[in-house]
Amino acid sequence: MPELPEVETIRRSLVRLAGRRITGLTILRTDIVKKNDLSIEHITGSRIAEVRRRGKYLVMDLGAEQYLVVHFGMTGRLLLVAREEPIALHTHAVIDLEGGCNLRYQDPRRFGGLSFVRDIEKFFSFLGPEPLDPSFGVREFAIRMQRGTRQIKAALLDQRVVAGIGNIYADEILFAAALHPARRVCELTEDEVVRLHGAIKQVIARAVEYRGTTFRDYRDGLNRPGQFQSRLSVYGRAGEPCPRCGEPVQRIVLAGRSTYHCATCQS
DNA sequence: ACCACAACCTGGCCGC
């Protein structure tokens, strides 16, 4: 579910938790714990020093080289609620916070989960650069992205190339760059790579401004939907007119995923 | 080493 803009919006909705102490942790379903380098006793009593994000991962710095990392899969939510709130269906973890609030992880499909991590550098070592980081340069992007012969769509979804792009924004980025998603990475011209790099930064930044896309399940930490769904150019718009040329938007399947594009504008 | 594809889950929607 959440891609970079959604996770960034969740992060912003939860920065207020910095400084708050964790007074309890209940795991209701153990299979959502992906990695566990820490003990529950260690986490209980620790203080949230900072709420960060890396790619599609939310990171709570608990101090003393301890981190709680959340990945939302397709349907994960992390909601800040009053302790008295009834436990919703598919709630798999409850974090008690000082002051009477709960942070609750719910995830019907259970593709996401929590990791309790010591070595955060190592944990994220596989990830590509942050697209919104000023150091995200076109040269390094070209080297990572143009390795191999696969289609551009598949390369954009590869978190080792750039961190945080998923199915919605891959399609939006390719539309913005006027590139056909089935093009092979090794055949792109220098000019096209520059265009793609620019489109990544522009589309992701704009989606963050609009607080992400709520297509069906996504909510931020305070249960608020995003606003970017109304600004999508092609994703989910099969048959509707292309905003640039008016020809109907096509849906095809690429890299095993629904892929929306304009066959006239994107080549 | 690379790449395509199935598998992991549950729920919602559509057509019969």
Added chain:
DNA sequence: TGCGGCCAGGTTGTGG
């Protein structure tokens, strides 16, 4: 109303 089929913001393992 009920059931089958298809679809879904992601990642990982398998086999070619």
